[in-house]
Amino acid sequence: xxxxxxxxxxAPVAKVGGLGDVVFGLTRELEIRGNSVEIILxxxxxxxxxxxxxxxxxxxxLWVPWYHxxxxxxxxxxxxxxxKCFFIEPHSDQNFFHRRIFYxxxxxxxxxAFFCRAALEFMLKSNKHPDVIHCHDWQTALVPVLLYEIxxxxxxxxxxxxxxxxxxQHQGVTREHILRATGLNNHAHFxxxxxxxxxxxxxxxxxxxxxxxYSNFVTxxxxxxxxxxxxxxxxxxxxxxLHVHRNKLGGVLNGVDYNVWNPEIDCHIPHQYGIATLxxxxxNKKALRNRFWLQDAFKPIVCYIGRLDHQKGVPLxxxxxxxxxxxxxxxxxxxxxxxxxxxxHFWGLKQHYNDNPDCxxxxxxxxxxSHLIYAGADMIIVPSLFEPCGLTQMIGLKYGTVPIVRNTxxxxxxxxxxxxxxxxxxxxNGYVFNDFNAPGIESALHRAIGMxxxxxxxFRELMINGMRCDxxxxxxxxxxxxxxxxxxxx
Ligand code: ADP
Numbered sequence: 131x132x133x134x135x136x137x138x139x140x141a142p143v144a145k146v147g148g149l150g151d152v153v154f155g156l157t158r159e160l161e162i163r164g165n166s167v168e169i170i171l172x173x174x175x176x177x178x179x180x181x182x183x184x185x186x187x188x189x190x191x192l193w194v195p196w197y198h199x200x201x202x203x204x205x206x207x208x209x210x211x212x213x214k215c216f217f218i219e220p221h222s223d224q225n226f227f228h229r230r231i232f233y234x235x236x237x238x239x240x241x242x243a244f245f246c247r248a249a250l251e252f253m254l255k256s257n258k259h260p261d262v263i264h265c266h267d268w269q270t271a272l273v274p275v276l277l278y279e280i281x282x283x284x285x286x287x288x289x290x291x292x293x294x295x296x297x298x299q300h301q302g303v304t305r306e307h308i309l310r311a312t313g314l315n316n317h318a319h320f321x322x323x324x325x326x327x328x329x330x331x332x333x334x335x336x337x338x339x340x341x342x343x344y345s346n347f348v349t350x351x352x353x354x355x356x357x358x359x360x361x362x363x364x365x366x367x368x369x370x371x372l373h374v375h376r377n378k379l380g381g382v383l384n385g386v387d388y389n390v391w392n393p394e395i396d397c398h399i400p401h402q403y404g405i406a407t408l409x410x411x412x413x414n415k416k417a418l419r420n421r422f423w424l425q426d427a428f429k430p431i432v433c434y435i436g437r438l439d440h441q442k443g444v445p446l447x448x449x450x451x452x453x454x455x456x457x458x459x460x461x462x463x464x465x466x467x468x469x470x471x472x473x474x475h476f477w478g479l480k481q482h483y484n485d486n487p488d489c490x491x492x493x494x495x496x497x498x499x500s501h502l503i504y505a506g507a508d509m510i511i512v513p514s515l516f517e518p519c520g521l522t523q524m525i526g527l528k529y530g531t532v533p534i535v536r537n538t539x540x541x542x543x544x545x546x547x548x549x550x551x552x553x554x555x556x557x558x559n560g561y562v563f564n565d566f567n568a569p570g571i572e573s574a575l576h577r578a579i580g581m582x583x584x585x586x587x588x589f590r591e592l593m594i595n596g597m598r599c600d601x602x603x604x605x606x607x608x609x610x611x612x613x614x615x616x617x618x619x620x
Contacts, residue, residue, distance in 0.1 A: 131614055133160060134260040134289075135169045136249045138232065138242060138269040141390075142497055143178045143210050144171060146232050147437055148384065148521045149266055149296050152351070155387035156264075157213050159607035168258075170249045172227040172241075173206060173217035182208040188216060189256055194248040195313050196222075201244070205252055218248045234468045238269075239304040239337070240311060246272035247312045250281050259288045262614045266294050268302030271341025272312060275326070278344050279314060290617040292610070293345035295338070297518050298359055298366050299441060302337030303328050309335065324374075329367050339371050346617040348372075348379045349610075351519035352540030356381025364516050382610060383543055384519040385603030391504075391525045398501035403530075405597050408590070411505065411530055418506030421499075424460055425487035430508035430582045431460045432575075433531070435500050435522050438467035438476055443536065446513035449568045450575060451479065451489065457579055460488040464503055466495050504529040509578055513563075513571050517541045523560070527596035532589070533560040534574045544601060548592055549577060559596035 135157055139150035157167045171177075179185070185208035193200040206217040220226050226241040235241065250273060252258075265273045274291040309320050320326045320335065325343055328336040342348050350356045356379065359365040360372055372379060389395075393411070394404040400417045403410035419426055432454045434447050447463070454461045467473040473493070480491040492499065504510070510526035512535040519540030523533035527544070535541040545560040546553045563574040581589045 131165045131262065131611070131618065132260045133165055133167045133262045133264060133614065134253065134258065135167065135264045135266070136246070136270045136273055137169065137171060137266045138245070140169055140171055140210060140213070140215065143181050143215070144174055144232060145497065148519065151387065151390075151521055152294075152296070152384050153266060154210070154213060155385055155390070155603050156607065156610065158387060158389070159385065159603035160611070161213075163607060163611065165611075167214070168260075169210075169213055169215045170252070171215055171217050172245050173219035174232060175228040176230050176232065177217070182210055182215070184208055185217075189252060192248070192252055192255060194220070194244070194251045196244060196247065197311050201248075203248055203252075216252065218245060218252065220244065220248065231468075239302060239308055242269035242302070243272055243308045243312050243337075246270055246276060249273065250276050250286070254281060254284065254286060259286065261289065261618045262292055263289045264292045264294065264610075265341065265345070267296045268300055268338040268341070271302060271337040272308075273341075274344035274346075275314065275340045276312060288619050290346040290619055291344070292347045292349065292613055292617065293341045295342075295348065295350040295359075295518075297441075298338070298364065298368060301339065301366065301368065303331065303334050304337065305334060308337070329370055336368075339368060342368070342371050342375055346378065347613050348375060349382050349613065350379070351381070352383045352543045353381035354543045355518045355539040358516070358539060380613065382606050382613075383540060383601075384521065384524075385606045386521060386524045386528060386601050388528065388602045391528055393505055393529050396501055396505065398498045399505040403505075405594055408530060408593065414502065414505040415508070418462070418502055421502065422462065422490040422492075423487070424462075424490060427460075427488070429458055429460050429488065430579065431462055431506065432509045432511060432534075433462040433464070433503050433507035434511050435464045435503055436512070438465040438472050439469065440472070441515055441517070443513035443515050443566065444472055444475070446536075446566070446568070446571045447511065448475070448479065450511050450513065450571055451483075453572055453575055454579075455483075455486065455488055457575070458583065459579060462489075462503055462507060463491045464494075464496065464500055466493060504531055507531050508582060509534055511571070511575075512536070512541055513566075514538060514541065515566055520544070524601040527559055527599050527601065530593040530597050532578060532592050532596060534571075534578050535560060535562055536566065536570070537562050537564045544599075548581065548588075556595055559592060559599060
């Protein structure tokens, strides 16, 4: 099959969070299974150009319709660790992708609406007729709308669209100017409640809703999250739309690319290890301590790796740091926040613990360092308010770093409590808590730390159970292929 992924992220060249990992990992898996896959991305100035091989101009003069004129674009092609990627570079005063960061500008709606239009225009002009276009999140939600309202009528009759919802909190709610900009000119048609009109703000359009309505199949990133967005308020107002389109909705758990995230072959860690050589993990623990001047003491290292966002449970992360330090643990955090208030909060904490030999907060984005932390830590916390899938707990499992997670979304699908799960003992792999408050997370931390100190053999079994789990792309890859097969134009 011929598949094109259109996305705003792809690891490691453009990665903010899990979306980037998913686009890369799924593409790789589909290729291994004999499919031809290409990825279309914006050519951000902040791409990791050192990770793109053989970048060259692939299409010189692409004119993309935009309002009443057209924007001149160049399309580049390069390999990202073997994946075939096209990068769209517009030449206009607005400098859509020359902003030094991926997201967070006042005109993000325009930036990504333009990207959608440009991706389709490029496919049309370069005669690309994939069986399936796979889009991700609100940034690329206009692709199916534009395909079926404009491009199908001018020759793109073959492609079908699979749309994956990675996070319903961000929907791309915007105004009518986006319709005009992208050539969707029939105002009344698109503002219809069955199409793009936002379910609450009737003067707004909702791009994610448009993606759901127009796609041939919609997936979200774990079965539990699929259930939650249908039956709880986690759908942020899209419940009715999802309900109407429930027959084309499914939950496919994300995979982890074990070629990238695997302690047996990881070139970012000083000591590779596996289940049979688990003791070498502790050499990485030493290396991690050396890197951050943590004292070499008989204590577990608890870590947090991820975006510092409301969704991730900022108060619980903060509470866990205090709790761990006062209960015989060391704590390491790697994260960033685009939200000024949250960033300020963690800079304050960092200063507060500056001289503490058991604590380090690294407030930056550092892919290589994250590997060392996964390998060197004993436990990883993921106390999210909601979590569509979550990759950090799955990566932690692979590295024998026991996850402590809240019972929500993909966390609930992948982590099974050491004491209370109804799974057999050999499938239990971490600690799970329910309540989104301090006693909630304490209940799990208390049990995990107690196990580490008092029953090290049992703790080691938990580590090994986790390392044995298969959260690779093997199963989800097949699920996606089944979906593509179902929707493709035969
Ligand atoms: P989300 O997609 O909500 O951000 P996930 O758990 O699905 O969360 O994916 C997070 C991914 O981003 C993981 O690969 C994690 O290692 C990585 N990551 C997050 N923050 C950082 C950071 N500051 N430095 C390096 N990697 C990070």
